[in-house]
Every structure is written in structure tokens, then in C-alpha cells.
Amino acid sequence: MKYGVAVIGGGVVGALICRALSKYDISVALLxxxxxxxxxxxxxNSAIVHGGFDxxxxxxxxxxxxxGTELMPEVCKQLNVPYRNNxxxxxxxxxxxxxxxxxxxxxxxxxxxxxxxxIDAERVHELEPYVSxxxxxxxxxxxxxxxxxxxxxxxxxxxAVTNGAxxxxxxxxxxxxxxxxxxxxxxxxxxxxxxxxxxAAGNHSDEVSAMxxxxxxxxxxxxGDYYLLDKSFGYLADHTLFQCPNEMGKGALVxxxxxxNLLIGPSAVDQDDKDCTDTEAEGLDFVISKAFxxxxxxxxxxxxxxxxGIRSHPTTDDFIIGWSEKSEHFINVAGIESPGLSAAPAIAxxxxxxxxxxxxxxxxxxxxxxxxxxxxxxxxxxxxREALIKKNSAYGRIICRCETITEGEIIDAIKAPAGARDVDxxxxxxxxxxxxxxxxxxxSKVVEILARELGVDKxxxxxxxxxxxxxxxxxx
Amino acid sequence: xxxxxxxxxxxxxxxxxxxxxxxxKGVKKIIILERADSLGGILEQCIxxxxxxxxxxxxxxxxxxxxxxxxxxxxxxxxxxVDTMVLDISDDNVVTACNNFDGLLTIKATAVxxxxxxxxxxxxxxxxxxSRCSGIMTAGTAQKYVNIDGYxxxxxxxxxxxxxxxxxxxxxMTLEGAKVKAVCELMPYSGGLTRxxxxxxxxxxxxxxxxxxxxxxxxxxxxxGVTVANVDEHLKPIPGTEEYIPCxxxxxxVGLIPENExxxxxxxxxxxxxxxxxxxEYRQTVKPGVFACGNVLQVHDLVDYVTEESQIAGxxxxxxxxxxxxxxxxxxxxxxNGVRYIVPQRINKNTDKDVKLYFRVGQVFRNVxxxxxxxxxxxxxxxxKKMTPGEMENVLIKTDVIKRLPADSKITVSVEEA
Ligand SMILES: Cc1cc2nc3c(=O)[nH]c(=O)nc-3n(C[C@H](O)[C@H](O)[C@H](O)COP(=O)(O)OP(=O)(O)OC[C@H]3O[C@@H](n4cnc5c(N)ncnc54)[C@H](O)[C@@H]3O)c2cc1C
Numbered sequence: 001m002k003y004g005v006a007v008i009g010g011g012v013v014g015a016l017i018c019r020a021l022s023k024y025d026i027s028v029a030l031l032x033x034x035x036x037x038x039x040x041x042x043x044x045n046s047a048i049v050h051g052g053f054d055x056x057x058x059x060x061x062x063x064x065x066x067x068g069t070e071l072m073p074e075v076c077k078q079l080n081v082p083y084r085n086n087x088x089x090x091x092x093x094x095x096x097x098x099x100x101x102x103x104x105x106x107x108x109x110x111x112x113x114x115x116x117x118x119i120d121a122e123r124v125h126e127l128e129p130y131v132s133x134x135x136x137x138x139x140x141x142x143x144x145x146x147x148x149x150x151x152x153x154x155x156x157x158x159x160a161v162t163n164g165a166x167x168x169x170x171x172x173x174x175x176x177x178x179x180x181x182x183x184x185x186x187x188x189x190x191x192x193x194x195x196x197x198x199x200a201a202g203n204h205s206d207e208v209s210a211m212x213x214x215x216x217x218x219x220x221x222x223x224g225d226y227y228l229l230d231k232s233f234g235y236l237a238d239h240t241l242f243q244c245p246n247e248m249g250k251g252a253l254v255x256x257x258x259x260x261n262l263l264i265g266p267s268a269v270d271q272d273d274k275d276c277t278d279t280e281a282e283g284l285d286f287v288i289s290k291a292f293x294x295x296x297x298x299x300x301x302x303x304x305x306x307x308x309g310i311r312s313h314p315t316t317d318d319f320i321i322g323w324s325e326k327s328e329h330f331i332n333v334a335g336i337e338s339p340g341l342s343a344a345p346a347i348a349x350x351x352x353x354x355x356x357x358x359x360x361x362x363x364x365x366x367x368x369x370x371x372x373x374x375x376x377x378x379x380x381x382x383x384x385r386e387a388l389i390k391k392n393s394a395y396g397r398i399i400c401r402c403e404t405i406t407e408g409e410i411i412d413a414i415k416a417p418a419g420a421r422d423v424d425x426x427x428x429x430x431x432x433x434x435x436x437x438x439x440x441x442x443x444s445k446v447v448e449i450l451a452r453e454l455g456v457d458k459x460x461x462x463x464x465x466x467x468x469x470x471x472x473x474x475x476x
Numbered sequence: 477x478x479x480x481x482x483x484x485x486x487x488x489x490x491x492x493x494x495x496x497x498x499x500x501k502g503v504k505k506i507i508i509l510e511r512a513d514s515l516g517g518i519l520e521q522c523i524x525x526x527x528x529x530x531x532x533x534x535x536x537x538x539x540x541x542x543x544x545x546x547x548x549x550x551x552x553x554x555x556x557x558v559d560t561m562v563l564d565i566s567d568d569n570v571v572t573a574c575n576n577f578d579g580l581l582t583i584k585a586t587a588v589x590x591x592x593x594x595x596x597x598x599x600x601x602x603x604x605x606x607s608r609c610s611g612i613m614t615a616g617t618a619q620k621y622v623n624i625d626g627y628x629x630x631x632x633x634x635x636x637x638x639x640x641x642x643x644x645x646x647x648x649m650t651l652e653g654a655k656v657k658a659v660c661e662l663m664p665y666s667g668g669l670t671r672x673x674x675x676x677x678x679x680x681x682x683x684x685x686x687x688x689x690x691x692x693x694x695x696x697x698x699x700x701g702v703t704v705a706n707v708d709e710h711l712k713p714i715p716g717t718e719e720y721i722p723c724x725x726x727x728x729x730v731g732l733i734p735e736n737e738x739x740x741x742x743x744x745x746x747x748x749x750x751x752x753x754x755x756x757e758y759r760q761t762v763k764p765g766v767f768a769c770g771n772v773l774q775v776h777d778l779v780d781y782v783t784e785e786s787q788i789a790g791x792x793x794x795x796x797x798x799x800x801x802x803x804x805x806x807x808x809x810x811x812x813n814g815v816r817y818i819v820p821q822r823i824n825k826n827t828d829k830d831v832k833l834y835f836r837v838g839q840v841f842r843n844v845x846x847x848x849x850x851x852x853x854x855x856x857x858x859x860x861k862k863m864t865p866g867e868m869e870n871v872l873i874k875t876d877v878i879k880r881l882p883a884d885s886k887i888t889v890s891v892e893e894a
Contacts, residue, residue, distance in 0.1 A: 278605065278606045278692075278694075279605045279606060279608075280605050281691065283605075284605060300603065303603055305598075305599070385574065385580050386580045389574065389576065389579040389580060393577065395576075396575050396576035396579055397575065397576040398561035398563075398574065401511065402737075407576075436595075437598055438598035438599065439598075439617075440596050440598055440616065440617050443613070444617060444620050444624075444625060458625065463610035464610075464697075465697075466697040467696075467697035468609060468610040468698055469697075469698055470610050470611075471621050472628045472630065473627070473628055474627055475622055475627065475652050476652060
């Protein structure tokens, strides 16, 4: 296989870069070691589109955050991905925290963040009645929002594939060598040749960079634990509620998700293993105790799941984006920690510009930047549902009862460009299994549909690829 | 829009018994809506025996017990739609459902019986730390893989929770050749029926570890093991008691939750303890014409009681359809001192029948007295050798007693020292 550009890493960053490049008359491939896109940091994070007052003024992080947050609503509209401009607040619970809020406001202004305000306790309670009475004031960021990170990544990949890009799953890049001015990527799918390589390998971007002899990327792994609460607790917060950063850390946030659940977290614990997303009891306890401080009515009775994500913190404290100094046609997009999700559309725009500095190409005669909206039975009116089932009766069979997901939607998710191949892939694309029973009822039906559509035996279906089998041999 | 006298939501033992009783009482147009592809509900996957001892006086398997009712239903002119999911019940009892042969269905009902059953508590509700790899599933899901689909969900198993489904699955997996290493129970007593502990664990030498829980799951893709630990009297893990047990499957049997999303959306008020609708002696909810029975109302351990309860609801629905309204004076019930809840939660004073109060206790009691009172008046007091949270209890209150109690008074049931 031979490509003009190989993008390594199917996280939100790699997927949006791939989408941006799919407009051009070059061959592009997205190489992902997992069985699906969005299996790294992109799968498990706070899903916040940050205002942009956090990063130090003048850093790439600050610039790309502000620009990414500006681009996000339009990108989500094009890709039909849930996004909500719910705004965020940094809550101050003491006079010294009120000072911090002022500093954050000033930094936001310096970073070029529009529509920031400092509001008093009364206004906080007007907007967020369930915030603790201890609150003194807050920084309100009106441009902040929430997005579904994996849907964004899935949609961007679908869009890229529709424009002609290749998505290669289970394709782990193990080594890179150069031959006749081209890169040969040694992968679990065999050798792949590429004229240009973009390293968007997330927590592994240090290793991938080292494959071309560039040791400049140094990352520290830091775990964040979360609880996700049932939709019946979603009313507790409308804005994303942050706590003030202080010497004890950043605190925990309480936020609604685009699906109406309540998310609380994350903890921040350094760990050696950059792939281990096991949650830890201490981390989870930290999260609940902190969340409680912002919103006392938060209650673990509503917890439907817990999860952890791994941040890859660059020792330079800034995103590392640009041509490698060690390899001519190799771009690093590394150390993309928070606000990497918010910045992702801007990172894609930035990398596109850098690449076009060396790679000559022109726009394809026809391409699209939009991905059609998937069928969402649960959001339809009665007459829309009626018409839909008439067209295709598979939309009349509800598989996931908690989230009201139909068989038709699951089949769509499997058949889509870069479609689902495992149970978690179906879940991320359709929400089947994401509700309160967490797949207890529909899990086995999803296995059945996957096996049927992919033409394999049920016991070959996995939860998320690899050895994550769900069932073994037939009973006696 | 279709018109029915009675729409029954759910075709398990509860829905079928309610529909059959209403039919017997002369209700003409009845329809049962079931989301699975056949009637029978969860019993279809319970291929072990132990059903029907009370009701039929013989020991049947789940499918056999259900089968008797399924035959009866199909012998009547009760309409049945399987593979049909109810999406909504409106304020004026219009039921919206859908399936892949009729499309969207709207049915105007005079009365509705809620019989949607319950679901298992998933892992998230427990917040066990660790990996979210494959191999962690509820016991009911595992049961479906084994008994319906015919696949083994694992080879070495730890079961968390000693509810009945967990106990049954311990035996089932062992019979299929898997190794069940332990059943861990957080409480100092099992939540399952005594007979299941004997027949499913003891007979197979499977250890039951009381006051013990899973604190962590391990594994990258598939489960590789779990860490268990003993818990103190506050149910908190005791540091230093951790033990690693290698296994590829963790089955959860940690409680059942009545499925009341439809009921809630329809404006039916729920009881905080049972998580089921609050009902009167005919199992009518606060919403006129809407009745509830079976596991959607309260989690049962024996299907025989489900049938009994559902017949009451079916009769109630029939009376409602004939025009009877429960809008007179009431007395209320309350469980206190060791009694967690009572169903029904209220009784019409003008009721024409004796009323059985069903309840569960909150812990194991030995040699105590069960006392029913109204104010200072002791209505009934009886000695009890043993009561456990795993077994539902009941007491009968006579009509004449109910009639002479003051309106809005409260009947309490409590456990007292003998
Ligand atoms: C706990 C936490 C909370 C966060 N909260 C927010 C937030 O609220 N808002 C925000 O803006 N940002 C947030 N972030 C940051 C954001 O999640 C990341 O910046 C973003 O997801 C990074 O995307 P990525 O594509 O660079 O990395 P990833 O999503 O990790 O993608 C990298 C991909 O590369 C693949 N890969 C790695 N090595 C190879 C190889 N050798 N061959 C092939 N494929 C390979 C991986 O499998 C993976 O899929 C948070 C991060 C964490 C961890």
C-alpha cells in the first residue's frame, strides 16, 4: 500500500487532520492500532469545549484553543455531531479563589477569549440553582460548550473516507524506515509506504516520533477517573462547573453531557502505564468528594458507570506541533493534552497549512465537508417515525430499550464508512447499551446483529477488538 | 387509532395472569404488548425447576410455568403482539408502541396494566474500580447466553451477589463445565432463597463468602482476575483482607430494579423503597385506570406470588372498566421497625375483600413477633421463627377491620421482640 500522506492515530486530532486532507488530490490513510477510531484519550475525557482562559498567553495551546472553540460549532454542524454551547463557570468558594477568578478573567482577555464575565453569587444561583451556597462568585465563559468527542471523531473519519481516504484499523505502526525518499511504515497489517507522515498517536506520539530518530517528544501520563450519572441527575447542572485551580490541584468539574447525563471528574494521578485505563478507588473517591463541594446534591445512587482516561502531558507544557527537526517529511502533533479536544479543529487547520508548505496539491474537483445525520429514532416525531418504519421496517424494532435505539440504526452504524466492528463501536455510534442497564438487555442482541451483518459466528464478536471476546464455544 | 378496553404492557407471567383474569371477569377487548419475540418474559431463560410449587402444587421449570399461561392466553380471544415495544403512555391512556410489522401503533385504552418486569443492577451502580474489559456481565445476561443462545460466556467464574439468579447461574455454569470459584456476598446473609443456596452452591461445593465484595477488576481485553476483600459492619472493605482470584468472568447478581421509566413518564407515582408504583389493594396506581403488577411493582422471589398479585390487578382493571372508581376514603400502610415496605401502600375503606399486605424485612430476624397496628390498636401479632430479606412475607387484614379504621389512618407492620 502506498499513500501520499499517512496519519498515525485515529483520535480526534488524527481524524480531523485526515478529514482536512481528504479535500485534496492526494491519497491519505488514517492508521489506527485499535479496532476503531476514538479508542485513546478521545474516548474518555471531560468532553468540554473550553473557553480558552486556562492556557498561558502566547502558547500554541492558548491560540489553538481559542480558535478551535470558535470553529467547533460549525464543524459539528457540518458533521452532524451533538454540540451545545452551554457555557462554563469557574466557581470561587473563598476570597483567595475570587482572586484567582480575576486572574483567569484577565488571562482570558489576553488570550483573546470573547464574552467572559465575572458574576456574583446571586447570578450564579440564578443560572445554576443547585450550586453550593458557599459560592462567592464565578467566571462565566459564554463561548464554552460541550461536545461528544467520539461522535466527532467517528463523523470526521466517515467524512474523510467518503472523500476517498482509507481508514486502516488494527494497524499499529511498529517501526518506520526511509527508502528512496519515502517512509516505509512497518505495521501489524504489513508495510505501508508514505511520502509524508503525520504523527497524531496521542499517548504514543513520543514512541512514534522516536521511530524517525526524533526524541524531542517527552510525555508524562496522568490518569483521570470519572463517574457518569443517569439522565435523571442531568438537571443538577446546565453550565459546565469548574473549580478554581490551586496548589492542591485543579479540583473536579460537574457538567452535563450532550446526551443529558451528568459527568463528574476527573482525578489527576501520575502513572507509568500509558495504556492502563483502570479506574482506582481513591481517584473515584476524590472525584465524588470534590464534586460534592460544587453541587451538594450530587449522589452516587445515580452512577451508571465509571471510567478513566489518560492525559499525555508534554514536559514542555505546550502542544508540540510542526515539522520534525530530525526527519524532513514528518510532522509531529504530540503532547495534545487538554484542551486538545477543543483545539482539535484548529489543530487540523494548522497542520493542513504546515503540510501544504511542502506538499504540492490541489483541491479535488468534488469533495464534501459534511456528513449526513445518522437516523436518530429517539429524536423523531411520531409522523417521522411512521414514515421511517414504512421505508425500512428494521427501524421499527427497538433493540436498546433504555435509549430507544432501533435495529435499523445499529445496521447503519455497522454499514457506515469506517463502521462499527464491535459492541463498543455500536454503542459509541448509536448509544445502544449506554443507558441505565448498560447493555444488560441489548448486549446479546447487538452481538447477534453484528455477527449477522459481518457474516461471522457470534463468538467472534468482541467488546472492543483484540482478545475482548464476549462468549466462547457452544454449550454442551 | 385502535381501541381496547385493556392494554397489558408486558407478556411475562404478570401480564398474562392479569390479562387472563380480566378476561374471566368479562372484559371484551384485551391486548398484550410484549417486546420480546414470544410471551413468557424472563421465565423463558429460567430453565431450572422450582416454579409453581405454591400455585400449581408441582415443581415446574420456568418455560413450563410460563407455557401453561401462554396456552391459556392463546385459547382466548386476547390479542397478542410480540416484538412490540411500548414507547409512551399518554395522560389519557393512549399507548404508543412500535414494531417492524405494524410500524407505529396508537391504542386508546380504558385501562392499562403495567407489567414490564425489572432489570438487573449493572456494574456501574456498584462503582467497582478497575478495568472495563470484556467478561463482566450481569447473571441474567450470562443466563441468556447459555440458555437461549447456547454459548458459554466464560470458563472460570466469580459471582458477586447471592441473589437467586446468581445462585442459579453458579449451578448452571458448573453443569456446563465451567469452574465457579466463589460467590461473594456483601451482606452477612444471602439475598437468595435458602433452597437455592443448598441446591445450587452447597450441593456443588461452591464457596459462599459472606461479608465479602469485589474491589477491583483486572484484565486488558478480557477479564483476567478480580480482587475480593472482606467488608466491615459498615460494608466498607477491610484493608489487608484483599485476595486475588484469577477468573475470566465476573457475574453480577446484585439486585433487581423495577423498570418504571414508562410509568414515570406517564405520571405514575413511585414508592421510594420498592422503586415500583404506589398502589391500592387492587394494584391501581395514582393514575386512574393504570394498574401495576409483578416485578414492575415490587421485586418478587417466587413467580407464584406474581401470578397471585397479577390476578388481583386483572380483576381491578375489570372493575374499573365496568365503571367502578376508587375515589372514596382510604387507609394507608407503612412498614416500620425492620419492615422495609408494604404493598399495597393504600387500601380503599369500602373494599369488599380481605387484603394481604406483602412486605420484606431489612435484615435477618429470628424468634421475633410480627405486629400489625393502627395507632395504639394492635390488629394482629404473631410469632415468627425466622424472617430474611430474601423472602417476601405477607399478612392478611380482614375486611371488617379495614372498614372500622378511621379514614386516612395508618396501618403499620413492624418487627418486635418476642
Ligand atoms: C482525563 C482527560 C480529560 C480531558 N478533558 C478534556 C476536555 O474537557 N476538553 C478538551 O478540549 N480536552 C480534554 N482532554 C484532552 C483531549 O481528550 C485530548 O487532547 C484529545 O483527545 C487528544 O486526541 P489525540 O487524537 O491526540 O489522541 P488520542 O485520542 O489518544 O488518539 C491517539 C490514537 O493513536 C493511536 N495510536 C497510538 N500509537 C499508534 C501506533 N503506533 N500506530 C497506530 N496507531 C497508534 C491510539 O490507539 C489512539 O487511537 C482531556 C484528556 C483527558 C485524558
